[in-house]
Amino acid sequence: MSEHSQKYHVVVIGAGSTGAAVAHDLALRGFKVTVLERGEIASGTTGRNHCLLHSGGRYCVKDQESAVECIEENMILRKIMPEAMELNGGLFVAVNDEDMAYKQSFIEGCEATGIPYKELNASEARRREPYLSEKTLGAVWVPDGVFEPMRMCMSFLASAKQNGAMVRPYVEVTGLQVEDQRVVAVEVWDRISGEESVIHADLVVNAAGPWAGMITDMAGVDVPVVATPGVMVSMTGRYCQLVVNRLNVSSDGDIVVPQRETSIIGTSSWTVEDADYIEMPEDHIQMMYDRGSEMMPILREVEPRGIFAVARPLIGRIGEDEREIARTFKCFDHADRDGVEGFVTIAGGKTTTARAMAEGTVDVVCAKLDLEIPCATKETQLLSYRAYYTI
Incomplete structure (x- = not known):
């Protein structure tokens, strides 16, 4: 001081x-x-996001600056505030040939940005997460986590x-x-x-x-600053112990986060001018169910606990493709x-x-x-x- x-x-x-x-x-x-x-x-x-402590894996192919920031801060936060974290790890899961084709780029991205990883075959992945789809072809473990905002x-x-x-x-x-x-x-x-x-x-x-x-x-x-909301659906029940991500380029409904006794499917993305008034598109909500259940079919069978949206503060301009904004x-x-x-x-x-x-x-x-x-x-x-x- x-x-x-x-x-x-x-x-x-x-x-x-x-x-x-x-x-x-x-x-x-x-x-x-x-x-x-x-x-x-x-x-x-902060209080309405999906509570992911990022490993940087989601960004390691197309936004490596953000990936490096995430893995560095992930390692710091788990040391300085352990009471706010569940350090459970995450899986990037392939459920089709397109996902598997992305795997090599993902691994190269992890290596380039310093993200620890471990390759798993389909049986190893499903042994860790029994509710994964029977179509699972393989997975990559990364040090994701969950925080309590x-x-x-x-x-x-x-x-x-x-x-x-x-x-x-x-x-x-x-x-x-x-x-x-x-x-x-x-x-x-x-x-x-x-x-x-x-x-x-x-x-x-x-x-x-x-x-x-x-x-x-x-x-x-x-x-x-562009306000870019995303829809998230919180399902009743905890159906994964690790964070489950889709092993592919960033897209809508590509993650399921275990948060206490719920499973949060996220997220979509669009831009608004007023972050106080966000109307959730019905098709975005349905997309969360559809995409999330491709990785974990049980999510089709359970009831939602809540549906919510919140705006991210991304640096860019209205009109840009929000998925392309760093x-x-x-x-x-x-x-x-x-x-x-x-x-x-x-x-x-x-x-x-x-x-x-x-x-x-x-x-x-x-x-x-x-x-x-x-x-x-x-x-x-x-x-x-x-x-x-x-x-």
Whole structure:
């Protein structure tokens, strides 16, 4: 912790995985931190995704930068926050000749990006996962896992609070005050008390995910963040112990994630302009059943527990093929980009890469304030999620 950083107050907008990780990193480096979240923590994209701790396998052929980010952060997170993880591993499963033809490219991608893997024949794969299709031809094991999103955010925020951060859920940002081309304060509305107030800041970090554009609009600037929802279907019952992925290029309904006593089939992809109002296409829902059951036929026979959708904050523009947009992340310094000081946006990425996203963001914050404070979050064990309510 640096005495030089303690004089600076940074406001973080958003308390999903990215905002929570940014708050932890800032507080660990000694900044005064206030986290603002319009709902409960993890109530946006983080709390409604399919909870996959990525090995990077899904991206190792066509998006190797993202694959490297995922496997590196996977190995870090399993060490610093084990209470939020189920480290069960994953299978990429081939059920037809096209899948098997993809296998060599997949293995080469794993080797190129440093992802550990193990080839399994059909009988070995079905011995591990008895509900796999009888058409299974083979599989590849990778170190996927499953995280509990609320616990993940609570661990980051508990650690941030231990180092002095203030976390304010149910406080919505309604405006940014800009003076002489600098963001100097955040206007907020407390959704519980109804009180409106102004919070002054030396710097504001926008970690609002697919809502990042709403925040940048308040400062008169723009970021190329595309809200890309995906439909997920949570089936009643846990029908796999490992994550089950389709051994092929990324497509709709290509994964089944065991989450506690459910099995989540995901996901589809399309773009919307407003991440608050997502209408789920009926054909996307049916596609989850159809595609998921190609890998695990039992999913045709069981009842859904819930059907939901959430928008991913991908870096791109409306009109691009959302499956072709890279899953990497980027930090935007609006002074360099737009001539507006005191304002930084972090966007893109995945929950798996939240810690790395935070490291890059806080490095930018330190550079802007002419501070040299190294990141220590790779080695710092996070507090238990239980500590969030006791600190």
